Amino acid sequence: MKITVKHIGLASLLAVLACAPFMLGTYHLGVMVGLAGYATLATAWAMFSGPTRYISLATAAFFGIGAYTVAVLSDLMPYPLVLLCALGIGALVALVVGLSTLRLAGVYFVIFTFGLTELIRQLITWFEVNVSGTLGRYIFLELEPRDIYWQLLALLAVTLGLSAWIGRSRIGLALKVIGDDETVAAHSGINLARTKLMLFVLSAAIITLVGAIQSPRWVYIEPVIVFNPTVSFLTVIMALLGGANRLWGPVLGAVPLFLLFEWLSANFPDHFSILLGALFIAIVFALPNGVLNALEGMWKRRKQETRA
Amino acid sequence: MFLSTLIFGLVLGGTYALIALGLTMQYGIARIMNLAYGEVIVAACFGAYLLFSVSGLSPILSLIIVAPAGFILSWIVYAVMMRPLVARSGGGGKLEVDSILATFGLLFVLQGVMLVLFGANFTSYAYLDRGVNLFGVTVALNRLIAFLLSVCVGGALYLILTRTRWGTALRAVALAPEAAPLVGLDVNKMARLGFALGGMLAAVGGVVVSMYQTFSASDGVVFTMKALVVVIMGGVGNVLGAVLAGLFLGLTETFVAAYIDPGLTMAATYGLFLGVLLWRPQGLFGKAA
Numbered sequence: 361m362k363i364t365v366k367h368i369g370l371a372s373l374l375a376v377l378a379c380a381p382f383m384l385g386t387y388h389l390g391v392m393v394g395l396a397g398y399a400t401l402a403t404a405w406a407m408f409s410g411p412t413r414y415i416s417l418a419t420a421a422f423f424g425i426g427a428y429t430v431a432v433l434s435d436l437m438p439y440p441l442v443l444l445c446a447l448g449i450g451a452l453v454a455l456v457v458g459l460s461t462l463r464l465a466g467v468y469f470v471i472f473t474f475g476l477t478e479l480i481r482q483l484i485t486w487f488e489v490n491v492s493g494t495l496g497r498y499i500f501l502e503l504e505p506r507d508i509y510w511q512l513l514a515l516l517a518v519t520l521g522l523s524a525w526i527g528r529s530r531i532g533l534a535l536k537v538i539g540d541d542e543t544v545a546a547h548s549g550i551n552l553a554r555t556k557l558m559l560f561v562l563s564a565a566i567i568t569l570v571g572a573i574q575s576p577r578w579v580y581i582e583p584v585i586v587f588n589p590t591v592s593f594l595t596v597i598m599a600l601l602g603g604a605n606r607l608w609g610p611v612l613g614a615v616p617l618f619l620l621f622e623w624l625s626a627n628f629p630d631h632f633s634i635l636l637g638a639l640f641i642a643i644v645f646a647l648p649n650g651v652l653n654a655l656e657g658m659w660k661r662r663k664q665e666t667r668a
Numbered sequence: 669m670f671l672s673t674l675i676f677g678l679v680l681g682g683t684y685a686l687i688a689l690g691l692t693m694q695y696g697i698a699r700i701m702n703l704a705y706g707e708v709i710v711a712a713c714f715g716a717y718l719l720f721s722v723s724g725l726s727p728i729l730s731l732i733i734v735a736p737a738g739f740i741l742s743w744i745v746y747a748v749m750m751r752p753l754v755a756r757s758g759g760g761g762k763l764e765v766d767s768i769l770a771t772f773g774l775l776f777v778l779q780g781v782m783l784v785l786f787g788a789n790f791t792s793y794a795y796l797d798r799g800v801n802l803f804g805v806t807v808a809l810n811r812l813i814a815f816l817l818s819v820c821v822g823g824a825l826y827l828i829l830t831r832t833r834w835g836t837a838l839r840a841v842a843l844a845p846e847a848a849p850l851v852g853l854d855v856n857k858m859a860r861l862g863f864a865l866g867g868m869l870a871a872v873g874g875v876v877v878s879m880y881q882t883f884s885a886s887d888g889v890v891f892t893m894k895a896l897v898v899v900i901m902g903g904v905g906n907v908l909g910a911v912l913a914g915l916f917l918g919l920t921e922t923f924v925a926a927y928i929d930p931g932l933t934m935a936a937t938y939g940l941f942l943g944v945l946l947w948r949p950q951g952l953f954g955k956a957a
């Protein structure tokens with residue numbers, strides 16, 4: 361691989377970000393943890409939903425599965441093994457969901473994922489009340505906020521790397537064809553079901569891992585806390601704002617929106633969801649393909665004007 | 669036990685059928701997959717609750733106010749929010765994605781407004797909460813009235829759709845939106861009408877639900893989900909299919925709650941949904957595309 365200025369720039373950016381815990385106070389480090397988490401969620405979501413245009417509203421379901429796995433297993437086995445388990449469980453659930461819904465038309469997939477969070481939340485609540493006899497669990501893990509931050513940052517780097525690699529590989533090309541026209545894709549010899557399933561499982565597994573890594577921050581968790589539909593909602597809106605079809609789009613959407621949400625939830629806690637919804641509608645209306653596409657369109661038009 | 673469960677299931681199923689009819693109108697005629705549908709239902713629940721507890725208006729009479737309100741609200745939502753998306757999509761598959769995303773945003777707005785106004789607590793009111801004897805089983809009078817209301821409204825809709833010019837026009841637009849303008853139908857107007865009628869049915873459904881169930885500001889998602897499951901089970905745009913599927917879902921839920929575990933009703937709904945999707949994606953009563 362040729363090492364270019366771009367690679368060096370990215371590596372130094374990563375190094376600067378990794379040093380953040382030594383420079384920031386507790387509050388700002390907390391913001392950085394949330395930021396890294398959502399940037400990863402949005403990138404992972406866009407990995408599947410961007411090119412295929414299958415809108416998944418189940419981010420919170422996988423996020424919650426990750427968090428719950430840690431809550432249940434953290435005092436039974438070493439931490440890395442717990443994360444591995446979370447990854448496995450998330451991938452397994454995604455496999456089952458994908459196998460049963462991805463062959464269907466896009467709208468059925470959206471509806472199914474829309475209710476999935478609620479279903480898993482109710483199943484876990486039922487299990488906890490009837491079988492284990494408690495609702496709510498404590499997580500006792502010796503993890504500092506900066507440990508969580510570093511893990512998330514590493515995961516973000518890996519996710520972006522994977523996403524870039526997929527974009528250039530045959531799978532990425534196949535996904536784009538599927539997104540443009542499924543019939544054409546099928547006729548050009550692309551195995552539709554397998555390609556979609558692979559990407560869906562990969563994306564869901566990363567989302568599960570984000571939930572697992574972030575869970576020690578809560579200390580006490582309950583199904584209502586970790587299966588919060590707002591997580592699905594924020595992830596979609598961030599990816600859409602930046603542009604779900606671009607490598608850096610989701611991250612670019614996540615940064616300003618996460619800061620905005622932090623500010624909104626601190627200053628308007630009661631009206632938070634109204635403002636979120638309104639913003640969401642505005643983005644769907646004004647920037648259907650994301651900021652990056654809109655900027656590129658403007659740039660091209662400007663160029664043509666100067667040429668003419 | 670069996671007979672009372674059966675009657676409870678039919679009552680619940682009647683309500684599901686009613687709310688699914690509204691959604692099938694919106695999706696079938698206006699081609700809008702409305703994820704904020706359940707929020708309209710919950711808003712109507714609160715409307716009936718306010719009218720009952722503040723001005724003492726009985727839920728049946730409150731329909732005179734709540735049902736037109738649902739119609740007007742949905743009319744405005746279509747004209748302001750959906751119409752630009754429809755115009756932009758040019759009739760392609762993009763509308764489906766755009767409408768899902770826009771109504772997903774609307775869901776949070778409406779839910780947020782209700783949380784601010786009414787808080788997150790469960791709400792209910794006592795209306796005709798006394799038992800009557802039906803085939804040797806005691807059934808609450810409010811449930812019985814709720815069921816009768818669902819039957820009357822659903823029946824009226826069926827008659828309008830099949831026996832009037834209006835209904836024929838609506839069905840024509842649902843069946844062939846490209847060909848409808850050829851016979852002089854204004855597709856845009858019909859879509860708006862269908863969407864508004866769907867919103868009205870959601871409002872009626874909300875009043876019916878509020879008569880015998882507790883509800884809270886964040887219940888919308890569950891209602892939307894159930895209506896969607898019924899619509900898909902019955903076949904999109906199929907009125908009779910929605911009624912049968914609604915009754916079926918109500919019976920399934922009630923029997924699962926009574927004989928297995930009340931905490932598993934959502935799982936039962938989902939099981940049914942998945943089964944139908946895998947076995948007959950066009951719906952139990954729909955024709956293959």
